[in-house]
Amino acid sequence: MPVRTPHFPDLLFGAASRLRRWEDALMGLLETHGYRELHPSLVLREAVPDGALRFFDGDDLVALRWDFTVALAGLLARRFPLPPPRVAYAGAVFRRPVQPWEAVERFEVGCERIQPEGESSTEADVELARLLMAIPGTIGLKSAILHLGNAALVRRPLEAEGLFGELANAVVAALSRRAPHRVREALDGHPSAQRLAAHAEALLSELDGPSTLDALSASPYAELLKDERDHMDRTLKALLPILPPNLDLRVDLADVAGLGFYTGPTLRLWAPGAQQELAAGGRYDQLFPGLGRPWQAAGFCVRLSRLLDLAETRPDLFEQPL
Amino acid sequence: MKQTLLIAFPKGRLGDDLVPKLVGTPLALDAEALKSRVLRIPTATPGVAALLLKGADLPRYVAAGVASLGIVGSDTLDEMDMDLLELADLGFGACRLSLCALTGVTLDSLRAKSHLRLATKFPKATEAWLTREGLTAELVPLSSSAELAPLLGLADAIVDLVQTGSTLKAHGLVETVVLGRSSARLIAARGAYLSEPGRIRPLAESLIAALHAE
Numbered sequence: 001m002p003v004r005t006p007h008f009p010d011l012l013f014g015a016a017s018r019l020r021r022w023e024d025a026l027m028g029l030l031e032t033h034g035y036r037e038l039h040p041s042l043v044l045r046e047a048v049p050d051g052a053l054r055f056f057d058g059d060d061l062v063a064l065r066w067d068f069t070v071a072l073a074g075l076l077a078r079r080f081p082l083p084p085p086r087v088a089y090a091g092a093v094f095r096r097p098v099q100p101w102e103a104v105e106r107f108e109v110g111c112e113r114i115q116p117e118g119e120s121s122t123e124a125d126v127e128l129a130r131l132l133m134a135i136p137g138t139i140g141l142k143s144a145i146l147h148l149g150n151a152a153l154v155r156r157p158l159e160a161e162g163l164f165g166e167l168a169n170a171v172v173a174a175l176s177r178r179a180p181h182r183v184r185e186a187l188d189g190h191p192s193a194q195r196l197a198a199h200a201e202a203l204l205s206e207l208d209g210p211s212t213l214d215a216l217s218a219s220p221y222a223e224l225l226k227d228e229r230d231h232m233d234r235t236l237k238a239l240l241p242i243l244p245p246n247l248d249l250r251v252d253l254a255d256v257a258g259l260g261f262y263t264g265p266t267l268r269l270w271a272p273g274a275q276q277e278l279a280a281g282g283r284y285d286q287l288f289p290g291l292g293r294p295w296q297a298a299g300f301c302v303r304l305s306r307l308l309d310l311a312e313t314r315p316d317l318f319e320q321p322l
Numbered sequence: 323m324k325q326t327l328l329i330a331f332p333k334g335r336l337g338d339d340l341v342p343k344l345v346g347t348p349l350a351l352d353a354e355a356l357k358s359r360v361l362r363i364p365t366a367t368p369g370v371a372a373l374l375l376k377g378a379d380l381p382r383y384v385a386a387g388v389a390s391l392g393i394v395g396s397d398t399l400d401e402m403d404m405d406l407l408e409l410a411d412l413g414f415g416a417c418r419l420s421l422c423a424l425t426g427v428t429l430d431s432l433r434a435k436s437h438l439r440l441a442t443k444f445p446k447a448t449e450a451w452l453t454r455e456g457l458t459a460e461l462v463p464l465s466s467s468a469e470l471a472p473l474l475g476l477a478d479a480i481v482d483l484v485q486t487g488s489t490l491k492a493h494g495l496v497e498t499v500v501l502g503r504s505s506a507r508l509i510a511a512r513g514a515y516l517s518e519p520g521r522i523r524p525l526a527e528s529l530i531a532a533l534h535a536e
Contacts, residue, residue, distance in 0.1 A: 099405060101386065145517060178515075179408035179507075207519050252516070268516075273325075275387035275513030 007103040015308050019107055022304055023090050025138050026109040033131060035088035035111045040071035042091075053094045053104065064094040068110055069287070069299060076114070077291035083114035103305055110281070110301035117285075117294040122231065124298055125265045125283060126238045132267050132300055133239065133247055135279055139307065140319040143246040144278075145270040148235060149255030151262035151282060152228045157199055157221040161192040171196060175256045178204055195220040203254040210236045212251035231265065258282070267300055271317050276306050327370045327525065328362075330384055330392035332377045335485075336415045336506055340393060340533070343414070347532035349525075370525065381406060381509065390514035390522050391529065397483060397504035401446045407510040409526050412533045415506040419447055421499040422490055423479040424472050429498050432479055433457065441471035442481035451481070451501045469493040506533075 011019055027037065042065050048054050052063035065071050068089045076083060090109045097104060111131065113124045129148070136144035154175060158168050167186065174182030183200040187193035202219040206212040213236075216222055216229050232251065243249055255266050257280070266282035281300025288295035311318060329349070331337055344350045348367045355363040363372045373389055377398045384392040385404040397419055399408065421440075423432060432438055438459040442448045445461050452459055462477045471477040473493060483504060484490060484497055508529055515522050 099385070147516070177406070177408040178510075179411075181411040182408065207516070207523075250519075270513070270517040272517050273514070274517050275511065277513075277516075 007097065007101075008105050009103050009305070011308070015312070018308060018311060019304060022139050022307065023107075023109055026135070026302055027088060027090050029134060029138050030088040030109075030111050030131070033086070033127075035086040036084065038072055038075065038084075038087045038089055039091065040065060040068070040075045040089070044071055044074070046070075046074055051096045051098075053096070065091075066093055066095045068093060068108060068301065069112065069284070072112060073287050073291060073297075077288060077293045083116065083288075083293070083295045083297075085114060087112045087114070105305075107304040107308070108301050109304060110299060112297055112299035114288070114295050114297045117289070117296055119296070121264070121283065121285075121296060121298065122234060125231070126235055128281065128298055128300060129235060129239055129265075129267055130242070132269055132279060132281070133242075133244065135269060135302055136247060136271075137244060141246075141271055141278075142317055142319055143248070143272060145248045145250060145272065147250050147252040147255060147266075147268040147270065147277075148232060149252045149266040149268070149282075150228050150232055150264060151256070151259050151266055152264055153203060153216075153225055153253055154256050154259060155263065156224055156228070157196060157219075160221070160224060161196065163190075163192065163196075171200075172256050172259050175200060175203065175254050178254060180204055200254075207252055207254075208250060210240070210249075210251065212253060215253060228264075235265065261287075265298070269302075271310065271314075273314065273317070274306075274310055276303075278303055278306055278310070327391075327521065328373055328383075328389040329365075329370065329525075329529075330373045330375050330380045330389035330394075332380055332392075332394055333374050334377060336377065336393070336395055337374065339414050340506070343533050348528055349532060367525075378402075384509050384511050387511040387513050390511050391526060392509045393506055393529075393533075394509060395483075395504050396507050397444060397447070397502075399507060399509070400502075400504075401444055403446070405512060407512055407515050408507050409510050409515075410508040410530050412506040412508055412530070414533065415504070417483045417485040417504050418497070418500045419444060419481065419502045419504055420484045420497040421451070421479055421481050421501060422469075422472075422484065422495045423498050425494055425496050427472075427479065427498070432498070435478060438479075439477040440479055440481055441468050441477035443468065444481055447501055448481045451499075469495060508533075 043062050044065055045062050048063040052066040054061055054063045088111045092105050092107050094105055170186035171183055174186055180200045184197045187196055199219045199221055202215050205215045261284050262282040263285045264283035268277045269279035270277055279300055279302040283298040285296040350366045351372055352364040361374045365372055377394055380392050380394045381402050381404045383389045385406045439462055440459045441462040441464050443465050468480040468482045471480055
């Protein structure tokens with residue numbers, strides 16, 4: 001059994017000041033791009049997932065806010081007949097750690113771009129990617145890597161093959177481990193085994209710049225995924241000319257993290273040598289329809305707690321003395 | 323200046339198979355250091371060192387990013403379920419994870435027991451098999467020498483790795499059911515691989531080439 005010591009960080013002077021400074025700078029950046037702040041309650045009464053910090057308020061089981069996107073979605077669906085197009089948030093979320101070194105209390109800044117269903121989402125996706133590109137400069141990271149992915153590259157072939165439940169989860173887990181041999185093992189004897197194994201090889205063959213998209217040609221689902229490929233191509237063409245010199249842009253076809261939630265393009269920000277991604281997001285068009293609202297949405301979240309850890313362990317990755 | 327890149331290699335049976343395969347490759351371990359008791363060994367590539375670790379500890383070093391790459395048995399990976407990448411099945415160190423009992427004890431006789439006791443250091447794989455079979459059992463956790471458990475009455479059978487079967491035979495045990503198969507896997511720290519693929523990927527490819535991955 002893994003040893004887990006619940007970790008509630010106390011931030012002392014330097015880290016506390018850094019958190020305040022970064023929060024202000026990032027919220028300022030979002031505000032200048034038209035994102036208006038919402039602050040959902042710290043205590044949530046909706047269906048409480050296992051990983052949340054739960055307690056009884058009288059007879060009611062409630063939880064500390066475990067995820068801003070979920071909290072905001074509840075708030076927006078309850079209180080707005082039409083979606084505010086751009087919202088931002090800052091604060092802490094509380095979740096039981098999956099990995100022993102993770103803290104329970106995590107500080108985040110993020111934004112959401114919400115549109116009525118049916119509107120073109122391409123511009124919104126590019127807008128979010130451009131905003132994420134500005135994050136490293138805003139917080140003084142010397143260099144960073146932006147990974148572009150698309151959850152549909154895995155979702156759609158699995159759906160087309162009628163693969164759901166345990167078997168689909170096994171394929172996704174194998175892709176998450178970047179283990180094509182595990183994909184073959186998981187699908188042994190299944191009618192789609194050969195096609196999905198070839199697709200996994202194609203997704204895992206490269207982790208590089210725009211030429212990575214060419215790997216999709218080798219997939220048996222190349223035609224099925226034509227729209228996704230075109231979308232990624234358009235996004236790259238929009239981003240490459242404005243790429244800051246300290247930012248590397250890579251295409252990660254096998255990004256399956258959060259596949260149960262994301263439905264389309266995904267974004268992840270890394271620093272060279274960092275052990276965890278520093279920001280992540282993407283398109284999640286099924287969230288609001290599930291709450292009875294015909295809206296589509298995308299967003300990203302900057303994980304300030306990870307940045308604070310990085311500032312302690314790798315100060316050399318930042319521009320100025322921290 | 324770049325930090326030294328660490329690769330975690332296993333001690334024990336898998337390590338005994340691995341070290342000779344690396345001789346003459348860019349990742350050959352320094353022979354003098356190997357003879358000593360140090361656990362951090364220089365390799366033939368400057369800036370790359372090897373850590374010699376117990377299999378059960380090794381995935382933690384990689385998942386935490388202390389070591390960027392590692393080699394470990396898939397049986398250990400399956401038991402630990404750590405967040406890391408598994409880049410290749412290296413093929414060597416192949417063995418079976420099997421239910422083993424004293425000669426003459428059949429699966430049906432084990433099924434018929436009202437209180438079945440299974441000794442193992444693989445509780446997760448054992449529980450998964452019991453669930454598939456619709457059986458319940460008391461799991462007796464052991465970390466080594468599981469073969470003794472049925473002989474001395476600590477358990478009715480064991481779930482353990484079997485390579486040649488000679489250890490089983492020496493203790494009067496036979497394989498009753500094969501639960502799964504294991505082999506050496508090349509693993510990588512998610513962060514190191516995704517944030518520095520230009521540094522990690524060539525090294526991973528060089529390891530795969532050296533170890534003749536299938």
